[in-house]
Amino acid sequence: MVTSGLQHVAAMYAGVVAPPMIVGPACGLGPAETAFLMGASLFTAGIATLLQTLGFWKIGAKLPFVNGVSFAGVTPMVAIGQSQSPRHALPVIFGAVLVAGVLGFLLAPYFSRLVRFFPPVVTGTVITLIGLSLLPVAFRWSQGGNEHASDHGSLANIGTAALTFVIVLVLRRVLRGFLRQIAILLGLVAGTLIAIPVGITRFSALAGADLVGFPVPFHFGAPRFELAAIVSMCVVMLVCMTESTADMLALGRIVGRPADERTIAGGLRADTLGTAVSPFFNGFANSAFAQNIGLVAMTGVRSRFVVATSGGILIVLGLCPVAASVISLVPLPVLGGAGIVLFGSVAASGIQTLASAALEKGENALIVAAALGIGLIPIAAPDFYHAFPKDLLVVLDSGISTGCLVALVLNLVFHHLGGRRPDGGPGPLDAGAGGGHEEADRPRRPAGGEPDAAGFVAAPAH
DSSP states (O other), X not given: OHHHHHHHHHHHHHHHHHHHHHHHHHTTOOHHHHHHHHHHHHHHHHHHHHHHXXXXXXXXXXXXXXXXXXXXXXXHHHHHHHHSOHHHHHHHHHHHHHHHHHHHHHHHHHHGGGGGGOOHHHHHHHHHHHHHHHHHHHHHHHHTSXXXXXXXXXXXXXXXXXXXHHHHHHHHHHOOHHHHHTHHHHHHHHHHHHHHHXXXXXXXXXXXXXXXXXXXXXXXXXXXXXXXXXXXXXXXXXXXXXXXXXXXXXXXXXXXXXXXXXXXXXXXXXXXXXXXXXXXXXXXXXXXXXXXXXXXHHHOOOOHHHHHHHHHHHHHHHHOHHHXXXXXXXXXXXXXXXXXXHHHHHHHHHHXXXXXXXXXXXXXXXXXHHHHHHHTHHHHOTTTTTTSOHXXXXXXXXXXXXXXXXXXXXXXXXXXXXXXXXXXXXXXXXXXXXXXXXXXXXXXXXXXXXXXXXXXXXXXXX
């Protein structure tokens, strides 16, 4: 459990510390305060992960679901920070995050009702987009992560990533049992050791790290509430909820427990409650980490308690900067090599879901084509929307969000509003079903409410 949990932490560590590394300097913080912000992000990610995996009352999806700082909020938070004095920048950001988290928590039960509009043709498209959206991250890590560095894209960086990639594949092929399950962790260790003589492993982080450090509540001052910042972060919260819904559907498919409305509502409550709590400990908005879905798919370890262990490890890392620095020794090229396998596994899961989506019927293939085309724009052409207002970029720069919205709208237009079923026959509206919709390509729940042989559980009727 500990090694598998550590494997999840290693896979998502860079994604957790990257936002504070960007937002901190933009708000005028020095290296020491930025490091404090990174520790706070690890600590709050651990709290959010425990809320998601263990849960209580109606909070938590209770799936092997890792939460961390959402990258969707980086751009608006940098804009907020640069519009304020250094003294007030972070308090204004934290105030906006707090309000957005509370709003999201109140909206969670209503937002979760969208699950009825997520048949396999939509979920398969979104899962595929999640994997494709993450792959460029792995490519940038493989180059070194910092495009302004002199060794960006060097032979040493890409060679180390390629070697790690090969090591992970070989380990997955030759190992059995427990060792096969932690092949990613073993690959990261092997890649880090190889990177030492290459000269891309940095030990400087260990030198200045404290043994104990607690994210003192409101370290940067009490939250300040400004309308423009609040509106901006509320939009981010809606984007995070959309992506988390898609991630829960993806993970539910992978672990054989399709996420129904209750599961999604609990997961969104955990996301938003974690977000609302984070500002108290100097953290930012939290949402699902899609990269860990690939790890679940690849290892086959489906226990939520393994991921809960990773949440506990994240809390320890947030309280012990030295331990966090040890994890940070893994060079980004090494993470990139392993990430290609992980993120590719997510895309493969999406393709597998699409294979069961009856693409030959009705306009299903058209829905997939349009959603993938729009969703790939920010990935293939990052500057495509550069002339659009910055407020719109929060949504448009996320291929997952845009692709998900296109798939949802087209599925609604083709299969719900027109009264046509995915196979082109008369739909429930034509049959006088009173506006209900039964997805033609999703097995129905048998009597008694238990999952059928295919593992599907229908969403509750409304």
